[in-house]
Each structure stands twice: as C-alpha cells, then as structure tokens.
Amino acid sequence: MNKNNRTYSLEIVQQPQRARMCGFGDKDRRNITPAPVLKLVAKTKEGRIVTGDALCRQAFMVNADLWLEDEVTERNLVLISSIASTKSPTRAFTYMSEPHASVDHGDHGGERGYVTDPTPIQFAPPRTSVITFPYQNHGSWAQREYNSQQYPIKIEPDQQVDRGGRRYEGSGRGPIDEYEFYHYGEPSDWENLSTPNLVGQTTVGGQSAPDLDGRTTHIWFAFNMLSIRTEGVFKLRFTLCDVMQMKGPPSTMDTKDATNVTSGKNEREEDSFSDDDVAVHSLRFKRKKIDAKEAAQGQAGGVSVNGTAGTVPGAGAGAGGKGSGLYLDTIRRYMLDFDFEKVCSVSLSNLNVYACLVCGKYFQGRGTTSHAYFHSLHENHHVYINLNTLKIYILPDSYEVTDSSLDDIKYVLDPRFTHAQVKALDKNSTQSFDLNRKPYIPGFIGLNNIKANDYVNVVIQVLAHIPHIRDFFMLQKFDDKSELVKRFGTLVRKIWNPSAFKGQVSPHELLQEISNASNRQFKLTEQSDPLAFLSWFLNTLHKDLGGTRKKDSSIIYSSFQGELSIETQPIDPKAVKGADLMFNSDNAITKTKSPFLFLALELPPPPLFHDELEKNIIPQIPLTTILSKYDGKTLQESVADLKKFQITRLPNYIILHIKRFSKNSFAKEKNPTIVTFPIKNLSMAEFVANPEKEKVLGLQYDLLANITHEGDPSVPGTTSYKVHLQHRAKEQWYQIQDLFVEEINAQMIFLSESYIQVWERKTPN
DSSP: OEETTEEEEEEEEEOOOEEEOOOSSTTOOOBOBSOOEEEEEEEETTOOEEOGGGTTTSOEEEEEEEEETTSSSBOOEEEHHHHHHOOSTTSOOOBOOOOOSSOOOOOOTTOTTOOOSOOOOSSSOOOOSEEEEESSOSSEEEOOSTTOSSOOEEEOTTOEEEETTEEEESSOOOOSSSEEEEESSOTTOGGGOEEESEEEOOEEEOEEEEOTTSSOEEEEEEOOSEEEOSOEEEEEEEEEEEGGGOOSSOOOSOOTTOOOGGGSOOOOTTEEEOSSOEEEEOTTSOOOOOOHHHHTTTBSSOOOSSSSTTOOTTTGGGGSSTTTTTTGGGOOGGGOOTTSOOOOTTTOOOSSEEEETTTOOEEEOOSTTSHHHHHHHHHOOOEEEETTTOOEEETTTTEEEOOGGGHHHHHHHSOOOOHHHHHTTTTOOOOEEOTTOOEEOTTOOEEOOSSSOHHHHHHHHHHTTSHHHHHHHHHOOOTTSOHHHHHHHHHHHHHTOTTOSSSEEOOHHHHHHHHHHTTTSSOTTSOOOHHHHHHHHHHHHHHHTTOOSSTTSSHHHHHHOEEEEEEEEEOOTTSOTTSOOOOOTTSOOEEEEEEESOEEEEOOOOOSSOOTTOTTSSOEEEHHHHHGGGEEEEEEEOSSEEEEEEEEEOOSEEEEEEEOEEEOSSOEEEOOOEEEOOSSOEEOGGGBSOHHHHHTTOSEEEEEEEEEEESOTTSTTOOEEEEEEEETTTTEEEEEETTEEEEEOGGGGGGSOEEEEEEEEOOOO
16 A cells, blocks of 8 residues: 555564354354454655554554455355254355456446445445345445445435346335335345354454564554354455545545456455464364464564553454463453352352353353353353363363463462472561552461351461461372361461462351351351360361371371370368368379360459459459469369369460350350460470470470450350461561451550460470
8 A cells, every 4th residue: 555655564463373163143252363463564665664653643444354265255245044054063154156257347427425446345334135225315325236346335315226126216215114125136035145254343443552672663453353153264354444534435545456356366555364374163173272372373573461562452362472362361360269169150069160260250160051151152251260170271162271371370279389488488578469569468368257257267367377287288288188178278378378369368168168067066157166166176177187096196186185184083072161172082083194185274253342443353363373273283173073183295286275254044254354474485394294304395385376355245246356476587466357467566465355375385495
C-alpha cells in the first residue's frame, strides 16, 4: 500500500497454527491458537522505518477472512443445508459455490459513494445469501453477487436495483411485515442458505505499543477472538485499511494493485496470508498433551505476556511467551482460594475435582459431560487445575499445560518445603507480601473464624509453632494416611507459606474433616472447649499416624508424652474430721506409673469478700505454686482416695492446663485468678523424682505458647480465645485472635487469663 510517499505492509509476528472445530451454536467458540498478531511496517521512499508515534493520527484497521491453503479458494461461507445433514464431525461440509468466474467491475456513473475499483468487502457484515431490507427504505446498502470484489450497492430512495433476476424498489412498498427476505434464486430454494465459517472479531483496530527492545513503537493488530466452524486446513488473509480516508462505503486506501480474487493469489501489499496453515480438528481428534513451549513455536518476534513493555494490547497470553494461545492470560489469581473443602460446587462430589483458575469455583471432572466442561463452554473459562494431581488443563479441549509461570498457583494450593527451608524458619525474619502488596509474616497469619471455631484456631496455631510437630508435618508426605492428617499437614504448610496470595488462611477444609472424624463433637458453628479438642486431636493424630501405646511410637508421643508416679491410699473413715490430710502408715499405699500428655493445675477458689484496699479484687498466684501438686509431697483429695503425684519423666514439650471452669447446679463459673509465670527458664527440678537423671536432657523450660480465655462462660456468645506466640528470629511476641495479629510486650502476657500453656524444653549447652 502506498500513501503520502510511504509504503505500508503487514508483518505477521505470531502465526496461527491450530484450532478446534467450534460447531454452529451461537455460543460455540474455540479460538485459533496462537492468536494471530500483526505489526504495521511503514517505510519512506528512502527505506527508513516510520515508528508508530508518527502514525497515531491515522486510524488503521485490519480485516481477516478465510482461504484454503492454496490461497486461491476462499472458505468464508458454509451452506446451512450441509450443516443440517451433517451428523458426523468428520463428514465434509458443503461451501457456498461461486456462481461467477469473473468480476464485473461495473460503472455506476460516478455516483457519489460508489467504489468503482474491485475491492473486497472488508468491513461489511458477514456475507450470507439472505438479504434483509426494511419495508420502508430511506437509503441503504444491498449486497452484490457472492464473491464479488465490489462493495454493497448504494440504494437511494425510489431507486430500483437488479439483483440476479429480482428487482428491489427503494420505497413505495406496502408494509407486509416489518422485514421481507429476498433470496438469490427461487424463494423455495433453501439449499443455498449459508452461514459464516470464520466467526468472531474479524476486524480489529490498531493499537500502539513498544517492541521488545522497548525503544521502537509500532502499530499492532491482535486477533484473539477468531473461531472456525468447520474442519480442514486453512489460511487467513489479512487486509490493511485506513478508515480515515473512507467516504461512503468502506474502502482500502489504495486499490490500484487489486487483482481478481478468482484468478489466483492476491498480490496487493496490504494483503498478507498467514505462513502456517491453520489446522482445524473435529471433536474426535486424539487428545494430546501439549507443552506451552510447543504451542509457542512458529512465532516470529514475540511479545511479552506480563503486561510490561512490549505487550500487544488485547493479545494476552496469545501474544507470546510460554502461555501463548492457552488462555493463560485469563487466569485471575486474586479470585483463587484453595482453603475450602474440595467438593464440586454443583454436585457436591469430592471425586476428581477441578478448580477454575478464572473464577475460582470448584467443578467435577473434565469429560464432555462434566460440570467443568459445561462451565468452560457457558462462561468461556478455559483454565482448570486438578486439586489432587495439580495438573493444569485447557477445557473444553482437555489438553494439559506445563508452564513454569503456573508454579506459583500450584505452590499456593499445596506448598512444599525442603529440609533447609524448614531449618531456617526460626531464623528468618523477612516479611512477605501478598498479591495486594500487603506485608505479612509467614507463620504468624490469621485464621478465619467462620462462625465459632476460634477454639480450634488457637490450638492449630499452637501446634503449627511447636518445632517437632511443625517440621514433621511440613516435610512428610501422607499419601497413605487419613484425611485428617493430610488436611492438617496442608494447613500447617499454608500457615508458613512465604508466597501466599493473601496474608490469611481459612481452616474450613480441616474443620469439615474434624467434624466428620469426631462424629460432630467439634463443629465450626458451636463454641467448645479448646482443651477437650486438643486432647481429642492429639490422640486421633497419634492413632492415624500408626501410633501405639509404646513410648515414641509417633511424633505426638515423642513430643508430649511424659510419665507420672502416682501414690494412692483410700481415705481412712476413722480419721478426725478437719484434721490435716496425710497417708496412714498402717494402710497400704498403691504405687502406679501413668503416661500423660498434659498436666492439669487447680486454681485456689477466689475470695468471696474483698478487703478495704481492694488488693484481692483480682487474685494472683505464681505458676510454681500450683505446680507443687506434682512435687511428690502435696496430697490431693479425690472422692474416696488420697493421692500424691510426681513426674518421673519429663517430655520435650509440657502442656499445662489451668482449670478455670467449674459447674454448679445453675451455670458454668469461671475462676478469674491471674497466674504469674516467667517467660523463660521455668525450673522443673523440684517436681521430678530423679532430677539428676533428667538434668542430662534439661530441667528448664521456656514458654512457647499461651492460650487465654476472655468473656463470661455463663453468657452464650461472649467467650473468645486468643493465643500468644513468639517469633524466635525477632524475639517478638504476637497476640493472634482469628484474623487479628498484633505485637504484644512479653511483660503483658501473664496479665491475661491463661488457660493452656505449652513449654519447650531447653537443651543444656
């Protein structure tokens, strides 16, 4: 094309290669991949390239139409009669015949608005053999013969036009109906009815964008919405037009080089055929695993995909890179949430579930009758990930995509850590950022409270920060274990994920399994006791991990199990009432050893009356005082026995339960006594039967986690639980309540009403 002493041509920088037969439904679309991308090349007479900055004032458009690979026969129309009779996708279709072997350029007397040069119809509506005219004409356009190089005829009011043996008068017709239909042949001959074969956005406007070098700007044209209805091997022809120069009917800037379409290949400079043939397969072609690199082959040049310099506007992933033509540009990471239970949103089935990476919904299967398949057709969402295998597929074509740009999605769905990464967790103080660039600290993120599951949240937070438990569930694979073990391990890894899409995690999936495994004893909709849940959860994990009664038979027992020596003697009925409790040397004393997972500590009853100075409004007691229950000297009275307790073997982690709640005939009561304790170096020497033996492993403990209770248990809906955890690398304590994470001074921790504490054993230097 020549204009203003410049030569214009089209360079196809991304060649189309394949497509799937889209069918004839109104919503059927199977886009050609990779999407064709063209670049406008403008040169001066001296051969100097004119950049896109100097062309922005001109409005360029490119039209695409369909031809056979011989570049001689066009295939823009397919007969409707062949569609109706075609029952098999492999049966040949009948295309619109060409009734004229040559083109009559015609002379219209220089009428204004006419194009006398033979120019193909680029911007007219799709050519069909059914022409619709309004019954009252105020000037319109009528299509010429099929395959004509000329544009539709301008019809003025009261003008008569010969249309293949039928005449149409521009006005003066009676209103038989709102529209009347005219056919080239006899009205009863419906065999020639046709529909467009190339559907979609066949005409696109140019947009200015820099090239890959980031220095040169060009005009780009991207066709990312083209589909082909029939099976075969085709080529696309692209024709360049300058719409700023159009007067009357649309025309190209220069038509002097146009040749008859029926005589052979069009040689005009503004026309370009795709170099590669577009192979269109029927629905029965053999499914094939296509690597994204393979899909990107055949591209000349290439454009970045991530929206930075060099991106072709509107081309998306089809504009180059590994995700070319695979709809990867439609993925919306901010819509993805893999924390919910993996069940189909339609059938509620948990078998073979896929997540749509466009809207985030879960659907079952990917076969032609599956919910995911129908969702891809109805919503035009094409990228899905199998929630079990982590494989990503394009639907409805059902081929797998392997692309490293999708690894972040797989990592969010199922984070995995190496031994080196796990070892560095307590040494790393670096913040991470979510998709919205909001900072968060891996390991110290909130858990969503769906309704009343805060009692579960605090227990999960504690277990996820016990190094032995955390490291085990982050490194091991549990393919042969129970669903409860799998979901807990996944949740622990998500809590410590440094590449999360959002700075919070929902325990919904684990909560559902907890409810099922406990026979609905612990539900996410009803408040419960975190100690009761912790006891059930640890014992269930121990059993599901293959643990037995033996010591160290699972990670649960090796971390929390200790041993107590218990001396028991029945209460002497002859003892003086009110006398000090003590063992009677005349009676037998029963000695037993019993393993334990946590130690229960009783609080003294609060005073009924307060003194004048109000010192005892909130009573306080040291932790070592209530631990004296296990010194082997203090007697504990039960219903009919006297008992002494002493620790014979200390565990690596001691769980202390401070008993605050009691029940009477009317309501549940809470003891508000504050327990004071050191943050570090709690000595257990006076509570151990053989301190010298235990000294080798360590007799001192540091506080690891502290669960507190707030509210009145007698008033439903007022209770809540919080947990205090320490960031080891920063030596900073955090208070976490559901989604709220905030720093707290270590000196303020003991002021809360502690309910459950976890202490970590210090190994001697």
